[in-house]
Amino acid sequence: xxxxxxxxxxxxEEIYALENGPYIKKCMQCGMCDVSxxxxxxxxxxxxxLFMLLRTGKREDFFKANTMWMCSxxxxxxxxxxxxxPLVDVMHDLKSHAIRLGYTxxxxxxxxxxxxxxxxxxxxxxxxxxxARYYLKRGWSEIRKGFEMRDLGMKMVxxxxxxxxxxxxxxxxxGMRAIIERAQELTQKEGR
Amino acid sequence: xxxxxxPGCSMEGAAVPYLKSFEAVADVLYMGLExxxxxxCCGATxxxxxxxxxxxxxxxxxxxxxxxxxxxxxxxPCSSCYMNLALTNKKFQDDKHFRAMVKEALRAGGLKxxxxxxxxxxxxxxxxxxxxxxxxxxxxxxxxxxRVAGYVGCQxxxxxPWQFDDPEQPVFMDRxxxxxxxxxxxxxxxxxxxGSSHSLTKPEITTGSGxxxxxxxxxxxxxxxxxxxxxxxxxxxxxxxxxxQHHQLKTEMPVLFLTQxxxxxxxxxPAAWALKYNIVSPFEALAPYGVKP
Numbered sequence: 001x002x003x004x005x006x007x008x009x010x011x012x013e014e015i016y017a018l019e020n021g022p023y024i025k026k027c028m029q030c031g032m033c034d035v036s037x038x039x040x041x042x043x044x045x046x047x048x049x050l051f052m053l054l055r056t057g058k059r060e061d062f063f064k065a066n067t068m069w070m071c072s073x074x075x076x077x078x079x080x081x082x083x084x085x086p087l088v089d090v091m092h093d094l095k096s097h098a099i100r101l102g103y104t105x106x107x108x109x110x111x112x113x114x115x116x117x118x119x120x121x122x123x124x125x126x127x128x129x130x131x132a133r134y135y136l137k138r139g140w141s142e143i144r145k146g147f148e149m150r151d152l153g154m155k156m157v158x159x160x161x162x163x164x165x166x167x168x169x170x171x172x173x174x175g176m177r178a179i180i181e182r183a184q185e186l187t188q189k190e191g192r
Numbered sequence: 193x194x195x196x197x198x199p200g201c202s203m204e205g206a207a208v209p210y211l212k213s214f215e216a217v218a219d220v221l222y223m224g225l226e227x228x229x230x231x232x233c234c235g236a237t238x239x240x241x242x243x244x245x246x247x248x249x250x251x252x253x254x255x256x257x258x259x260x261x262x263x264x265x266x267x268x269p270c271s272s273c274y275m276n277l278a279l280t281n282k283k284f285q286d287d288k289h290f291r292a293m294v295k296e297a298l299r300a301g302g303l304k305x306x307x308x309x310x311x312x313x314x315x316x317x318x319x320x321x322x323x324x325x326x327x328x329x330x331x332x333x334x335x336x337x338x339r340v341a342g343y344v345g346c347q348x349x350x351x352x353p354w355q356f357d358d359p360e361q362p363v364f365m366d367r368x369x370x371x372x373x374x375x376x377x378x379x380x381x382x383x384x385x386x387g388s389s390h391s392l393t394k395p396e397i398t399t400g401s402g403x404x405x406x407x408x409x410x411x412x413x414x415x416x417x418x419x420x421x422x423x424x425x426x427x428x429x430x431x432x433x434x435x436x437q438h439h440q441l442k443t444e445m446p447v448l449f450l451t452q453x454x455x456x457x458x459x460x461x462p463a464a465w466a467l468k469y470n471i472v473s474p475f476e477a478l479a480p481y482g483v484k485p
Contacts, residue, residue, distance in 0.1 A: 019245050038346070038385035042397060072397075073237040073272075074346035074385035079359045092248075095241035107393040116242040119251070123232040125201040134392060149395065149434070155471050156430055161206045171230050172254075175301030179254055182300035183247035186293055192244065 008057025015054055018093040019192050026083040027051045033077035033087055039070040047077065047087050063101065068094040069108035110137040120177065123170030127162055193321055195312075196259040196266045197225040200273040200422070201233050206430075207270070207422035209466035213451035214269055214314070216464030220330050221322045225267070228259045234276040237388065246290070249280040250297045256281055257298055257305040265310040267317050269451075271347040271421040278311040278351055313348055315365050315420050315450065316356045327371045332459035334373025335481055340453070341379040341414035342366050343405065343428070345421035349383055359383070365420065365450065372457040377412035381405045386427040395434060398427050403439040406432070410442060415477040417447045425449055429471045446474035456483055 015021050027048065034046040044065045045053065053062045071091040078088045099109060114133035118125045135143050156162045170176065203211040218225050232254055233239075240248035255277060259266050268274040283290050285307050298305060318327065342365040353359035362383055366376035384405060387398030406428060409417050419425050429447040436444075448470065455464040456478065465483065467474055475485050 038387075038401065039390070039397060042394070068241075070390075072346075072385050072388035072390060073275075074388070075275075075350035076346065076360075076385070079350050079353050089240075089245055092240035092245050096244045099242060108390075111389065111393045112238050112241050115236065115238040119233045119235070119239060124204065125233050125236070127205045131392065151433060152430055155433065156206070159469050159471050161208065161426075161430070161469055161471070163205055167204050170232050172232075172301065175303070176232050176251070176254060179250055179297050179301040179303070180243070180247055183250040183293075183297040184243065186297060187244060187246055192246075 005056055007055050011057045011059045011062070012054050015094075015097070017192065018097055019187075020086060020089040020093050023085045023090060024051055024054065026085055028083055030082060032080050032082060036076040036080050037071075038074045038076065039072055042070045043067045047091075063098055063103040064105075066106055066108075067091075068098065069106040107138060107142065110134055113137065120180075121169070122167065123173045123176055124167055126166040128164075129166050193222060194224040194226065194262075194264045195317070196262050196264045196309075197227045198231055198234075198255060198259075198266055198268045198273060198277060199227060200268070200270040201236075202270055202422035202426075206426050207449070209452060209469035210269060210422060210425070210449040212466040213449055213455045213464055216460050217451045217454045217458065220458050220460065221318075221326060223267070223317070223322065226262060226264065228255055228266070230258060231255050234270075234273040236272050236276070246293065247297075249276070249283065249290075250294055252276045252280040253284065253294050253298060253305055254301065254303060256284070256309055256311075257303040260305055260309055263308065265312050265317075267312050267314055269314040269420060269422075271313075271345050272423065274311065274313045275347045275351045278313070281307070281309065281311045282352075313351075313356075313420075315344075315348065315368065318368060319364055320356070324367055324371050327368060327454070331372055331457045333457055333481055335453070335457050336373045337480070338374040338477070339377050339413050339415050340369045340374045341409035341412065341417045342369050342376050342382055342450075343379070343409070343417050343419040343421075343424055343447075344383050345419055345424040346383055346385045348420065365418075368450065368454070369418065372453060374453070374457075377409065377414045379409055379412050379414065381408040386421075386424045388423060388427075391427050391431060395431070396438075398431055399435045399438050402428050402431055402435045403441065406435065406441060406445045409445060414445070416453070416474060417445055418450045418453050419447065420450045432472050444472050446470065446472050446477050448474060456481060 387401040390397040
């Protein structure tokens with residue numbers, strides 16, 4: 001006989017404290033998100049299952065799951081959830097929390113960090129710069145995979161879809177960074 | 193009609209044909225566009241996953257603050273940019289605590305936002321401000337007989353469900369396709385996900401979604417797909433070669449920005465069509481309408 005499932009609240013409390021964390025408490029395990037998700041087949045656990053891992057305190061399984069990283073922000077689950085849980089926004093929190101804790105193995109985590117560096121670096125995102133940062137972070141195996149996409153890259157260049165030169169940084173870059181820093185301080189002050 | 197215009201990063205890169213055709217079409221329709229000075233990245237679907245929702249929304253709010261002195265509605269062509277700017281603006285207007293927090297952060301950069309603006313999606317503006325009649329009146333070369341799959345994409349109709357259309361089976365863009373003289377096909381995948389930024393990290397997702405979407409358009413007899421979203425356009429157009437490698441795609445499917453098709457129907461000069469940027473050639477499908485390379 002299998003052991004009855006016991007709720008362990010310690011880990012759950014940590015996640016409920018995130019910006020959109022309280023919404024997770026409303027999940028009634030109906031599975032609407034599972035059937036609505038565009039990338040469910042790629043996920044180790046569906047969002048519904050992920051919330052169950054949270055309730056049962058399975059911290060490692062939770063953070064090692066690729067669920068949040070597979071979310072493509074298509075908003076279908078957010079529109080359909082009968083409990084009104086903004087699942088996409090919850091996934092944002094889980095991604096940023098995972099990065100903060102150092103769970104950054106999935107390639108998407110590197111992509112996100114590369115994208116963010118690109119924003120901080122010039123205020124706008126230049127596709128060439130983004131790809132360079134991403135492949136540098138991922139190392140040789142990913143570069144080799146990227147090489148398989150060289151035909152696509154060549155076509156993009158031939159059709160002038162990738163500018164050769166990056167755009168100039170925005171004039172107010174210093175101000176933009178100051179704004180973000182202040183926002184991050186305020187987040188910490190709120191205990192998130 | 194005057195608008196503050198938020199082009200977004202993609203219009204400086206992969207979505208150049210969107211920018212060129214939109215500016216030309218906007219001119220014909222007397223939509224005065226004024227680019228928001230020194231705008232920054234909206235954060236895409238990514239910034240919130242690194243620094244959290246609130247700081248990412250503050251980043252988006254910087255653009256609102258920069259646009260406010262002009263007092264025009266902000267028109268946004270890219271679906272992700274629209275999502276971030278519109279959701280931030282709505283939260284700013286509805287949530288007192290959030291408003292105070294955003295104001296305080298903006299102050300660190302010497303900026304101020306009072307929350308007086310509206311953030312508008314391009315297709316919604318074309319329908320509700322410009323109007324279908326005006327669009328129809330601007331058509332010089334009706335695209336009679338052209339069967340078009342209107343690929344709205346995932347975020348546009350779902351940011352505010354039911355505000356201007358059905359979040360799962362939107363029809364508002366089909367009305368523009370009709371106004372151009374073309375025939376919108378049913379195309380039930382019109383608001384399904386294209387695979388988004390997985391195109392770089394896990395291209396199998398993008399090619400799989402792309403295959404399903406293009407097949408659906410083909411089954412319904414479409415000759416071209418049009419979309420208002422830069423990400424959707426790139427994933428279906430630039431990745432179509434890879435889709436063909438991995439799946440049995442019967443034939444090629446040109447993927448245009450909605451505004452490119454409008455520029456053709458308005459009989460604007462070829463520079464406004466901006467078709468040289470399209471990777472899958474649209475010239476065969478559009479030959480009956482005098483569209484040549």
